[in-house]
Amino acid sequence: MNTLILTANPADVRRAGGIIASGGLVAFPTETVYGLGANALDPEAVAKVYKAKGRPSDNPMIVHIAFPDGISELTENVTRDMMKLMTAFWPGPLTMVVPRKPIVPDVTTGGLDTVGVRLPESETARLLIAASGCPIAAPSANLSGKPSPTRAEDVIADMDGRIDAIIAGSPARCGIESTVVDMTGEIPVILRPGVITREMLSEVLGKPVEVDPAVAGNVARADTGASSDADASGKAGTGLKDAAVPRAPGMKYKHYAPDAEMKVFAGDPRAVRAAMEKERIELEQAGRRVRTLIYDDAGKAAANFYTDLRCCDAEGVDVILAAALVTEGVGFSVMDRMVRSCGGNIVRVGDADPAENKAYNNGGKKMIAALAADHAGYELKNAVKEHLRERGYKIVDLGTNGPESVDYPAYGKACGEAVASGKADLGVVCCGSGIGISIAANKVKGVRCALCTSEEMGKLCKEHNNANMIALGGRLTDKDLALRIVDAWLDAEFMGGKHQRRIDQLDEI
Ligand code: TXA
Numbered sequence: 001m002n003t004l005i006l007t008a009n010p011a012d013v014r015r016a017g018g019i020i021a022s023g024g025l026v027a028f029p030t031e032t033v034y035g036l037g038a039n040a041l042d043p044e045a046v047a048k049v050y051k052a053k054g055r056p057s058d059n060p061m062i063v064h065i066a067f068p069d070g071i072s073e074l075t076e077n078v079t080r081d082m083m084k085l086m087t088a089f090w091p092g093p094l095t096m097v098v099p100r101k102p103i104v105p106d107v108t109t110g111g112l113d114t115v116g117v118r119l120p121e122s123e124t125a126r127l128l129i130a131a132s133g134c135p136i137a138a139p140s141a142n143l144s145g146k147p148s149p150t151r152a153e154d155v156i157a158d159m160d161g162r163i164d165a166i167i168a169g170s171p172a173r174c175g176i177e178s179t180v181v182d183m184t185g186e187i188p189v190i191l192r193p194g195v196i197t198r199e200m201l202s203e204v205l206g207k208p209v210e211v212d213p214a215v216a217g218n219v220a221r222a223d224t225g226a227s228s229d230a231d232a233s234g235k236a237g238t239g240l241k242d243a244a245v246p247r248a249p250g251m252k253y254k255h256y257a258p259d260a261e262m263k264v265f266a267g268d269p270r271a272v273r274a275a276m277e278k279e280r281i282e283l284e285q286a287g288r289r290v291r292t293l294i295y296d297d298a299g300k301a302a303a304n305f306y307t308d309l310r311c312c313d314a315e316g317v318d319v320i321l322a323a324a325l326v327t328e329g330v331g332f333s334v335m336d337r338m339v340r341s342c343g344g345n346i347v348r349v350g351d352a353d354p355a356e357n358k359a360y361n362n363g364g365k366k367m368i369a370a371l372a373a374d375h376a377g378y379e380l381k382n383a384v385k386e387h388l389r390e391r392g393y394k395i396v397d398l399g400t401n402g403p404e405s406v407d408y409p410a411y412g413k414a415c416g417e418a419v420a421s422g423k424a425d426l427g428v429v430c431c432g433s434g435i436g437i438s439i440a441a442n443k444v445k446g447v448r449c450a451l452c453t454s455e456e457m458g459k460l461c462k463e464h465n466n467a468n469m470i471a472l473g474g475r476l477t478d479k480d481l482a483l484r485i486v487d488a489w490l491d492a493e494f495m496g497g498k499h500q501r502r503i504d505q506l507d508e509i
């Protein structure tokens, strides 16, 4: 097939719209990565996309629209939460998974009863959708398994001769694919992280947003602070096969992989650099071409990561050595891609000695603290967060993040569930008095949440009750006292003996 290479001029883009309208395939720029588009409502056209990409057909496609109203064609009921996210983030790199209307064919959604909808920021993309007169189903325009394309030349390399046309526009601004958030349940769940982060979504919605545990677990392997299933001698962690099954079908494949062998180094940044340098020298002495990737800014890492992988392949690099980023904000999303790109080939170096740091007392694994609060407790929660970070804890902040009034039960429950499920080792919840949110947390089986108003209570709830959560009152307990309570609780030791018998009885209730 002869592939037309078009520009992003309006006349060319309208021509491309005509190609899509008549059932053809066009690759086009977006702010995240280039997409490979077809009429989302035409099953034959969509089937051709799977073929051109060499992609498994159980992997659903994102449907792109040009105007917010377009979502009503695809789903029955636009909820208030959906409206809030659309207002805050569209046009932009956010995909919402919503129940689909029958008009959306099975082949577009991989047979699911939901559909992913996105309104891209890229003007070229929106002009194309408008010109085609239909919603456009578009996966990333790479051959399946290759890094997503961020530049026109990447698309040409993968797709020339396989599709009708390529709009050769500017490089993608974000550099990683859109955030995919499942909006079908009460608590939104991030199925694929992107430059719109959990914190940003949670702030706009005024409630907690979760991350698919399979994704969180995958990223945790390369956490720069936590230890993983690799031992201290620096042996590589186990591969992707051990992870839970992700809820976005596309996230289960080994993805985004360069041709080169790739290894990610995680741990103390200085030790990481030293280990990478040592390995580079050894490999080069053995005659191999090596490239090291070290990013000092998560946004830049997102923008450049796929491009860097493709450049390495173009230059015939044999081995890529990459330094893990801190897994927070956009860094979390970049690490999701990095861990997949290396197929789980992660080496841990220079983790702190457990005896040296009180936070590293869970069998040598860095402790994770979950935090949640309502509007009356959020300031105190932020103070506790800062304090726990200083003590070396990794934080899972479940919101809320502002003074806007919210109901405490969902926050207490979310924090309790994080602790009970083992996602976090301990939890702190705050509301006005601490009472309501502690009751909510204690409804989760396995939680022992103690409402504390003095240091003595902080100490006792550990010694006698082995409390795995505490609750604090933002309107009753001042910040200094609250932090002393937290310390008293963390530093005390559970006494066991008869107390163990009693908490066994508690856990049976
Ligand atoms: O930034 C992007 O989203 C790019 C550009 C072109 O817009 N598109 C993109 O599409 O990355 P793709 O097909 O490469 O990735 C779509 C991801 C896959 O992981 C897929 O499993 C998930 O979104 N997804 C799509 N629809 C879904 C649904 N209904 N339920 C669950 N996951 C879904």
Ligand code: MG
Pocket: 139, 140, 148
């Ligand atoms: Mg893709």
